[in-house]
Amino acid sequence: MQSTHSARAGAVWAAAVGAVNRVSLWLGGLRWVFMPLGLFALVAVGVHAAADRVDDSLRFVLQGADALMDTVWGRFAWTRSWVDAVGERECTRAARALVLLWELVVAGVMGLPLLGYAEEEAPGPLLVALRRRWGGLVKDVTRRPTLLRVSRPVGALCFVLAGVVALGQTLQASLFHAGSGLLGADAALLVARLLALAAMLGVAASLGGRAFLRHLQHADAVSERDEGRPTVARLLHGLPATVVMVPLAVAALVATAPVMGFFR
Amino acid sequence: MTELRPAFMRPRRGLLDFVLVALCLWAAGYHTPLGALVRSTASWLTGVRTSAQPLLAYYTGGVYGAGEAGGTSTSVPKFRAPPSPREALAWGVHAVVGEQPPERWVVADAVAARFGQPRGRWREEGPAVERTRRVLDALVRELGAEEAAVVAFFYGESVARFAVRRVRASGEDVVLGSLRRHLPPGQEDALALASRALMLGTVFSLRWPVVVRAPITSPFGVREHPVLGGTRPHTGVDIGLPIGTQVRAVAAGRVLRASEDAVNGRLVVLDHGRGVTTAYLHNSALRVEVGDEVEAGQVLALSGNTGLSSGPHLHYQLELAGEPVDPLRFRTSGATVLRSMGSDAPVFAPHGSGSG
16 A cells, blocks of 8 residues: 555656656746846846945935036026926936946846847867856956956846845845745745745856856957957947946945845 | 757746746836836726736826826814824825725724734724824834835835835935835725825925015916916916015925026026925026935025016915926915914905015
8 A cells, every 4th residue: 555655656746746747847948038038137126226225325426416406507697497497306316317227238238238139059078068168268257357347247246146145135025925924924024035045046157147248258259359459449448338337336246235135 | 060040948947937027017117108008008998906007107197097186085183283294194195084984994903913003993083183193203213214204104014114124234315215125016096005105294294485574465276377378278377476585495405407597587487206396486596406405494595576477476386296387275384374363264365565
């Protein structure tokens, strides 16, 4: 009797594993669709988390600039009407519009190359292939540095970290909300933290690593194309986008600060 | 060993990565303006309700969708004496809860019941605002912050408690801006309600900027400009004052601007947080600097006649979620404004006696 039960359970288990395998293999064929989208989404979430930290500061800066300009406009009769054209409301709206524009530009700069993500068949063991394929590219960052080779992968890393933290926070809150009625607050909190932590680690390892390497790959391809150009032009290719991206990358690092609180 | 062209290897399977990608897309849907735009568009196409609007409203100048608080729907309470900030907050919560359809009262009812208030009847019978204040007091004692207590009214107590724990663990201040990162997505309308209740609570607690009795020389609204001529909107009220009268902060806040120009004269703008800002124009001298944190009642400036002004006065302006509103509408206590023979309406002096 006992053995019949265990044989049945084994058959059910094997059938379930087989079904998951088939689904997994089928989804494997669609990786070219969803992987680039996932990479883009992760970086977009990170960029938004960073932008979320700067809008108040920008409003403060715009208020200062408006005060300065009002002093100038107020001096001449023909520009006096301009003083009231911009007030607190306009400063607030301008700050938020600028932050939105900033966010969209940086999401474009850092996200669009990720849509060019493509995969090939893996020859041999994963780690060996990984080292052989990517080792040279990583070394080139120090051997033949360009602005792109340094700034884009580092920026990607900042936004990936911020995105992972924001994802973890959102997931944890959702799981707690969904589970607290069923499991009680303490158990729901524990389950939510564990699952969110697992998701964060999974996303960081799988998508975060790919986003970093894809930016390295993209920066290398652009830098290789620049080889024939004058040295300064080659080194500083991508400067405007980098200037726009770097402050948000720093804000993204600030946005990752709560990650330590995740373990408390 | 030859170095291969750097390329990504394709695993044969994709289930785990698919799940991780789905999580990223889900987070992007709730966390980015692009996601909100996609959700709003999908909602428009399918007719299914979405919670994306408050996120987009924030970018168009609102405070998490609380921008309509300055509209005509909010009934403004009248107090015999200036209310305490907690009492004003209770009025704000009471007003916002009361404006919701009954099916949306479930969460607030449960919170009130937990603190001994009669479920379903606490909003309607007897001293409803007093009951709201008692619940707020108890929530503030338990959660340790007013903003968390208000969040509890609209999200539920356990969700607010969770958010407070996570915010504290992250070492951040317990304010709506940090709490919202730990609130479940998909309920942005509750965030808009909490945001609105906080804004109303702040505006109901505002004092008047001068402690002397003084006439309103030009009300809020469209008017003939006394100096420039032509019809223009007047975005505040003008209070006729002798030069040198102390102008005080109507609530605690941060000095967003302390500057001078030929139109507004010497001016101060205060940010009180929660979407409330006030401005004080045409002063003769300023007593604060940009970035200063000020207390309610602290002297900001001495009134004057600087800038484009037809006489000594203070132009006092109130903005909610970036929209100028009539400060007299939110004047919860009339004690410091000159009244005409027992009427509640302030006295309006003719133009030319201090306006600009």
